[in-house]
Amino acid sequence: MTSALLGVSVASILPAQAKEWKSLTIATEGSYEPWNITLPGGKLSGFEPELMADLCKRMQVQCKLVVQNWDGMIAGMQAGKYDVILDAIVITPERRQQIGFSIPYAQTPASFITTKGSNVLPAGDSKAAPVKLHDDAKEIEPAIAKLKEALKGKTIGIASGTVYTPFIDKYFKDVATVREYNASADAILDLQSERIDAVFDDVTFANSMLSKPENKDLQLSGPQLGGPIWGEGEGIGLRKSDSDLKAKLDEAIKAALADGTVKKLSEKWFKTDVTPTAQ
Secondary structure, three states, X not given: OOHHXXXXXXXXXXXXXXXXXXXXXXXXXXXXXXXXXXXXXXXXEOHHHHHXXXXXXXXXXXXXXXXXXXXHHXXXXXXXXXXXXXXXXXXXXXXXXXXXXXXXXXXXXEEEEEEOOOOOOOEOOOOOOOEEOOOOHHHHHHHHHHHHXXXXXXXXXXXXXXXXXXXXXXXXXXXXXXXXXXXXXXHHHHHHOOOOOXXXXXXXXXXXXXXXXXXXXXXXXXXXXXXXXXXXXXXXXXXXXXXXXXXXXXXXXXXXHHOOHXXXXXXXXXXXXXXXXXX
């Protein structure tokens, strides 16, 4: 037994020690209202910064929020510039191939946004339950047939790299022009200027935009689309190797869901409960 261990380092036969997380650097966009907002003076606020402050307190770690553009967020985390990413990131199988995720802390539907006078699509019914869809073309095609007919020949704006981008590309590019933007807010500006006819995005972001006086001529249009088609819900992104950090985040999120903190914060920022539900 002893001879078999000659030449083998002690470190190689001992279990790897988990990192003691005393501090976290969290990257967020700072411009995806009301999930994350940069206030005058540079302070970050919104649903996610407030939720993260609560989670960090539960985990007993010091947390620092930094601003990072969405298109470089995952690469920056992988390069070690920060520890986790928090930007209404929907958990999908494709993203799981790149990074790890906490359990979901929110789940939201999406909808089109149009100008009120355009008559591109009928105004949406905010009281109607979202149309629940799975990632199945046989189910999706009949559900969006009227939307495709209405948007034929139109231009649709979509933020690049979101969970909604491939959906719009797959189901609407054959009837409409699709224009991608670096940020959702940029697509809204072009909609206001009538450079495009509709924007497709998360309903919570849309409601935040519509609450602004300068957007009084915009509206949610058509049905809200939700369900497993958008993945499991929004989660905190982290490196796959940081399994110990994932365990801490999961425990804190479960506690925040159980005691109603997520519900309270979502009703404050979204005026609706985005607590994840079973698929």
